Structures are given as structure tokens and as C-alpha cells.
Amino acid sequence: DVKVTQSSRYLVKRTGEKVFLECVQDMDHENMFWYRQDPGLGLRLIYFSYDVKMKEKGDIPEGYSVSREKKERFSLILESASTNQTSMYLCASSWGSGGYSYEQYFGPGTRLTVT
Amino acid sequence: GQQLNQSPQSMFIQEGEDVSMNCTSSSIFNTWLWYKQDPGEGPVLLIALYKAGELTSNGRLTAQFGITRKDSFLNISASIPSDVGIYFCAGQLSVGNTGKLIFGQGTTLQVKP
Numbered sequence: 001d002v003k004v005t006q007s008s009r010y011l012v013k014r015t016g017e018k019v020f021l022e023c024v025q026d027m028d029h030e031n032m033f034w035y036r037q038d039p040g041l042g043l044r045l046i047y048f049s050y051d052v053k054m055k056e057k058g059d060i061p062e063g064y065s066v067s068r069e070k071k072e073r074f075s076l077i078l079e080s081a082s083t084n085q086t087s088m089y090l091c092a093s094s095w096g097s098g099g100y101s102y103e104q105y106f107g108p109g110t111r112l113t114v115t
Numbered sequence: 116g117q118q119l120n121q122s123p124q125s126m127f128i129q130e131g132e133d134v135s136m137n138c139t140s141s142s143i144f145n146t147w148l149w150y151k152q153d154p155g156e157g158p159v160l161l162i163a164l165y166k167a168g169e170l171t172s173n174g175r176l177t178a179q180f181g182i183t184r185k186d187s188f189l190n191i192s193a194s195i196p197s198d199v200g201i202y203f204c205a206g207q208l209s210v211g212n213t214g215k216l217i218f219g220q221g222t223t224l225q226v227k228p
Contacts, residue, residue, distance in 0.1 A: 004157075043158075043203070043218045058215070090157050101207065103148050104216060106157035 002027045004107035006091055012113045019078040021110050023091030031101045032074035033092040034058075034066060037109075043090070049074055050096065081114045088112075121204050121219030128194055129227050136222045137188040138204035146207035147180050147187040148216070153200045161202075162189070194226050 007022035023032065033048040035058075045058030047066040055066050063085060067075045074093075078085055088111050092104040121138045128134060138147070146165055150158035162173050164180035164187060171178055177190045187206070191198055204219040 042220050045215060048215065101215075103146070103160055103163040104205075105160060106150075109155070109157045111155070 002029075002093075002105040004091055004093055004105050006089075006107040006110050008110050009108060010111050010113075012115065013078075013081050014115055015082060017078075017081050017114075019081045019112065019114075021076040021078075021089055021091075021112070023074045023076070023093075023107055024072055025074075025093040025105075026072065027093065027095075027105075028071065029093035029095055029105075030071070031094045031096050031104075032068065033094075033104060034064075034074065034076045035090045035092065036060070036087040037090055038087050046076065050101075081112075083114050086112060086114045119204060119206055119217050119219040121222060123222055124220070125223040125225070127225045127227065130194060130196060132194055134191040134194055134198070134224060135188060136202060136204075137186060138206070138219045139186040140206060140217070141185065142206075142208055142217075143184045144187075144206035144208060144217075145184070147178070148205040148207075149176075149178050149187070149189045150203045150205065151200050152203065152221075158203060191224075194224075196226050196228050199224055199226050 004025045031050045034046040035043045037043050044060050049055045049068045065077045090109050091107040094101045094104040119138045149161045152158040162178040167184045169180040175192045201221045203221050205216040
């Protein structure tokens with residue numbers, strides 16, 4: 001079975017803190033994705049990566065950065081957390097090459113609260 | 116940007132009933148995916164469709180990739196209480212493909228025992 005794990009299920013941080021969200025997949029997938037999910041807004045893509053050290057902006061990259069130093073690990077970084085970044089963060093991964101992606105598998109999510 | 120229109124937004128049905136939901140778009144997709152999400156959890160992949168006209172089943176679930184490649188539906192037969200959750204469709208565009216998915220807004224399913 002494909003397994004995508006996220007470092008924390010729940011996280012509470014203060015405004016201005018630097019926040020790291022970690023995602024690890026065990027299926028040797030080329031592609032990895034970070035989304036946030038908010039009521040009424042659905043799933044929105046923040047960043048994705050289709051290879052080690054490669055990254056592409058999604059639809060809402062402002063206020064976020066990412067790092068992919070190893071194939072199995074994709075990190076989302078909030079440089080200076082703000083209250084409007086309180087959300088459910090979902091990581092996903094998929095097979096594919098050359099920018100193509102097959103079905104995405106999601107992790108369990110991290111519920112981040114910024115106070 | 117591109118959007119998927121998923122309907123209905125919510126359903127409240129009796130246990131044992133069949134359920135049908137669908138997604139439509141003005142864009143052509145080369146992949147349709149259906150996910151289920153329980154409260155506080157990540158979406159779980161139910162069915163993946165890759166060919167126009169493809170009909171695929173997963174237990175009591177059946178999904179089809181529309182012939183026009185602009186729509187897909189999901190049917191659940193003989194619903195049970197554990198079917199409760201939010202069902203999402205997702206499509207991958209065939210033009211300018213970068214692996215990005217477009218998601219529907221979700222159908223919330225409630226099942227009365």
C-alpha cells in the first residue's frame with residue numbers, strides 16, 4: 001500500500017514563528033504536492049515538485065516555501081506564520097515523469113492553528 | 116481558472132439506498148479521480164479513470180469517465196452508515212499537463228441507519 005505520512009496531526013504556533021511541515025512517502029514517487037484545505041474554498045495547491053530539488057508554484061504560494069532534498073521527503077515552510085495560515089495542510093504524492101502525474105495519494109493532514 | 120462543478124453539494128439518504136453524484140467541466144480531462152474524505156483525515160483514493168468511456172468498479176462503488184472527457188459520475192449502491200463523508204472528484208487537464216489536479220467542491224453524504 002502507498003503510504004504518505006505527515007510529521008504532525010495537530011500543530012499550534014504563534015504569529016511570526018517559522019513553521020516546518022514534513023511529508024514522507026514510501027513508494028518512490030517522483031511527484032509530491034502540498035495543499036491547504038479550508039471550508040468553502042476546497043483544496044488549493046500551494047507548491048509541487050516533480051523531482052528532487054525541483055519545485056513549482058501552485059495557485060497560492062505566497063507566504064510559503066518548500067524544500068525537496070531527497071526524493072521521499074517534501075517540506076513546507078511558513079517563514080513567518082500568520083493567523084490567515086490557520087488551515088488543514090495536506091501532502092500528496094504520485095508516480096509520473098516529465099511533469100506528468102498519475103493518481104495522487106494523500107497523507108492524513110496536519111491541522112495547523114496560528115494564534 | 117478551470118473549475119469542476121460537482122453536484123449535489125449534499126445528500127441525506129436512507130441506509131440501503133443508491134447514491135449518484137457527478138462532476139462536469141468545460142475543459143477536457145485525461146484523468147478523473149474520485150476521493151472520499153472523513154472528518155479530520157486526508158482524502159482517500161477510491162477510483163482512478165484514464166480512458167474516455169471507462170467504467171470502473173470498486174466494491175459497491177462504480178465510476179465512469181464521460182465520453183466527451185468533460186464529465187464523470189460516481190455511484191454508490193446499497194449505502195451503509197460508513198459511507199458517510201465528503202466525496203471529491205478531481206480531474207487532470209489534458210492540455211499543458213503538469214500533474215496538477217482540479218478538484219470539485221465535494222458532495223457531503225449523510226446516511227440514516
